[in-house]
Amino acid sequence: xxxxxxxxxxxxxxxxxxxxxxxxxxxxxxxxxxxxxxxxxxxxxxxxxxxxxxxxxxxxxxxxxxxxxxxxxxxxxxxxxxxxxxxxxxxxxxxxxxxxxxxxxxxxxxxxxxxxxxxxxxxxxxxxxxxxxxxxxxxxxxxxxxxxxxxxxxxxxxxxxxxxxxxxxxxxxxxxxxxxxxxxxxxxxxxxxxxxxxxxxxxxxxxxxxxxxxxxxxxxxxxxxxxxxxxxxxxxxxxxxxxxxxxxxxxxxxxxxxxxxxxxxxxxxxxxxxxxxxxxx
Amino acid sequence: xxxxxxxxxxxxxxxxxxxxxxxxxxxxxxxxxxxxxxxxxxxxxxxxxxxxxxxxxxxxxxxxxxxxxxxxxxxxxxxxxxxxxxxxxxxxxxxxxxxxxxxxxxxxxxxxxxxxxxxxxxxxxxxxxxxxxxxxxxxxxxxxxxxxxxxxxxxxxxxxxxxxxxxxxxxxxxxxxxxxxxxxxxxxxxxxxxxxxxxxxxxxxxxxxxxxxxxxxxxxxxxxxxxxxxxxxxxxxxxxxxxxxxxxxxxxxxxxxxxxxxxxxxxxxxxxxxxxxxxxx
Numbered sequence: 369x370x371x372x373x374x375x376x377x378x379x380x381x382x383x384x385x386x387x388x389x390x391x392x393x394x395x396x397x398x399x400x401x402x403x404x405x406x407x408x409x410x411x412x413x414x415x416x417x418x419x420x421x422x423x424x425x426x427x428x429x430x431x432x433x434x435x436x437x438x439x440x441x442x443x444x445x446x447x448x449x450x451x452x453x454x455x456x457x458x459x460x461x462x463x464x465x466x467x468x469x470x471x472x473x474x475x476x477x478x479x480x481x482x483x484x485x486x487x488x489x490x491x492x493x494x495x496x497x498x499x500x501x502x503x504x505x506x507x508x509x510x511x512x513x514x515x516x517x518x519x520x521x522x523x524x525x526x527x528x529x530x531x532x533x534x535x536x537x538x539x540x541x542x543x544x545x546x547x548x549x550x551x552x553x554x555x556x557x558x559x560x561x562x563x564x565x566x567x568x569x570x571x572x573x574x575x576x577x578x579x580x581x582x583x584x585x586x587x588x589x590x591x592x593x594x595x596x597x598x599x600x601x602x603x604x605x606x607x608x609x610x611x612x613x614x615x616x617x618x619x620x621x622x623x624x625x626x627x628x629x630x631x632x633x634x635x636x637x638x639x640x641x642x643x644x645x646x647x648x649x
Numbered sequence: 650x651x652x653x654x655x656x657x658x659x660x661x662x663x664x665x666x667x668x669x670x671x672x673x674x675x676x677x678x679x680x681x682x683x684x685x686x687x688x689x690x691x692x693x694x695x696x697x698x699x700x701x702x703x704x705x706x707x708x709x710x711x712x713x714x715x716x717x718x719x720x721x722x723x724x725x726x727x728x729x730x731x732x733x734x735x736x737x738x739x740x741x742x743x744x745x746x747x748x749x750x751x752x753x754x755x756x757x758x759x760x761x762x763x764x765x766x767x768x769x770x771x772x773x774x775x776x777x778x779x780x781x782x783x784x785x786x787x788x789x790x791x792x793x794x795x796x797x798x799x800x801x802x803x804x805x806x807x808x809x810x811x812x813x814x815x816x817x818x819x820x821x822x823x824x825x826x827x828x829x830x831x832x833x834x835x836x837x838x839x840x841x842x843x844x845x846x847x848x849x850x851x852x853x854x855x856x857x858x859x860x861x862x863x864x865x866x867x868x869x870x871x872x873x874x875x876x877x878x879x880x881x882x883x884x885x886x887x888x889x890x891x892x893x894x895x896x897x898x899x900x901x902x903x904x905x906x907x908x909x910x911x912x913x914x915x916x917x918x919x920x921x922x923x924x925x926x927x928x929x930x
Contacts, residue, residue, distance in 0.1 A: 472780075488774070489770075489771050489774035489775055489778065489780075490770050490771060490774055491774070492774040492777045492778055493769075493770035493771055493772070493773040493774030493775075493777065494770055494774075495777065496773045496774060496776065496777040496818060496819075496822070497770065497773055497814045497818070498814070498818075499753075499770075522837055523837045523838065523839050524839075525839075525844075531825060533778045533779070537777060537778070537779075537825075538777075540833075541777070544812060544818075544833060544835075547835070547837040549832065549833070549834050549835070549837070549838040549839070549844065550832065550833055551830065551831065551832040551833075552821075552825055552830070552831055552832075553830050554825075554828070554830070556803055556804045556828040556830070557804065557830040558804050558805075558806075558830070563806075563830065566847075
């Protein structure tokens with residue numbers, strides 16, 4: 369037996385098409401503002417991808433590119449201007465920022481209703497309480513992927529490996545919101561294989577290449593790989609796919625699994641923010 | 650073998666004494682403002698206890714008692730006045746409120762730096778991110794109780810039964826912050842006894858009398874009982890103490906376990922808020 373491969377590119381395409389339909393149904397087009405500080409090549413590519421995908425979904429584009437020497441006050445002023453701009457429905461501050469800037473302090477300037485990355489304290493508080501709000505894109509993408517693959521969550525054992533603010537912690541909250549029994553594991557966890565073998569749904573978000581092996585997986589379990597690492601063998605995830613595929617029931621590949629979902633959920637959040645605004649008028 | 654009983658009254662006394670010392674060391678005395686709406690007898694008793702304990706710790710007292718018929722705008726106006734009052738270092742809005750008032754909306758009017766109950770969205774977001782902030786009193790009290798009893802948490806398996814906003818969810822976050830491997834279980838969890846038997850530390854916060862029996866507990870585990878229920882047999886918790894005591898290594902009693910810690914942590918939060926304010930001057 370070999371695990372079913374969950375095709376993230378196909379699911380992401382469906383989310384993007386649905387998002388484009390919802391965007392077209394709005395009276396005023398949604399607008400995504402992207403803010404890039406400095407000239408990190410990877411960040412430049414990510415932002416370009418996001419802008420291109422947004423345009424393809426009928427989302428308007430506002431872009432601000434600041435030099436890597438910009439002061440925190442200068443970045444803050446740009447965020448404040450976008451916060452005040454009624455046309456802008458979503459604001460994305462591309463991370464990481466140059467080292468002299470405080471990302472947490474700057475992210476807080478994004479109004480919660482435009483926080484399409486779901487990273488402000490308020491958005492994370494709403495998530496922690498299980499209240500409506502904009503959710504971080506990568507974990508929201510994992511849920512959408514599981515839904516599309518028909519993987520049930522209510523009453524199932526879910527184990528999240530990794531406790532980052534960006535992925536692991538909000539992932540655990542979203543799984544709990546779907547009535548899974550959720551465990552969050554991390555570098556201090558003892559006997560990780562025994563723990564992860566109790567999972568019906570295992571989400572690997574440790575940021576360690578190949579940390580999840582066949583010995584970590586129960587037969588038939590669903591394994592979601594959030595890791596992405598550039599190695600001499602090409603892109604690999606947190607999951608040792610060759611070892612896990614013969615054991616798992618379903619698996620997300622790297623690349624082409626969770627990765628494509630992140631941008632798709634960013635677009636979905638941008639349109640959801642615009643819908644909320646329109647409904648409030 | 651019978652479980653060691655963790656004496657919450659003794660630990661709470663220690664926290665209150667330490668809090669009184671810290672309060673006395675401040676240049677300006679901390680002040681706790683309590684807001685009570687309506688005439689629910691239990692709420693009246695709770696607020697009176699909190700005020701008396703605060704006074705005993707050298708914390709100043711401001712009290713507002715509104716009629717049960719008060720409008721949301723009237724309660725909001727009182728909270729806004731206390732928020733603006735420089736003498737007041739902590740604000741507590743006693744819950745539950747009369748049914749015509751929205752507790753979440755009213756709690757949000759408390760500035761995060763005076764949110765000594767740790768219930769605002771911002772406080773919960775800070776907790777979800779593992780950043781400094783004021784923590785909800787009952788789960789913070791559980792951590793203090795475990796610390797006082799010398800129960801290690803790093804790398805240990807912790808299971809929290811219950812996912813309320815007030816206790817279960819923040820409890821899981823605090824245990825994670827102490828490097829436990831944390832599972833949150835709830836009414837949809839399958840085979841609860843098998844899950845809870847994997848716990849080194851089991852926190853019962855389900856709100857169901859006696860839901861945790863001897864069959865739910867691993868030999869030698871620590872069992873913390875957050876439940877408190879008035880029955881014809883007197884006060885009982887979520888833990889069937891007679892069944893669990895022969896199995897567990899340590900147990901918190903009801904009454905006299907977690908209960909006394911809640912007020913102690915409220916006082917500690919009030920003084921911590923005042924210390925933060927003084928440090929910022």
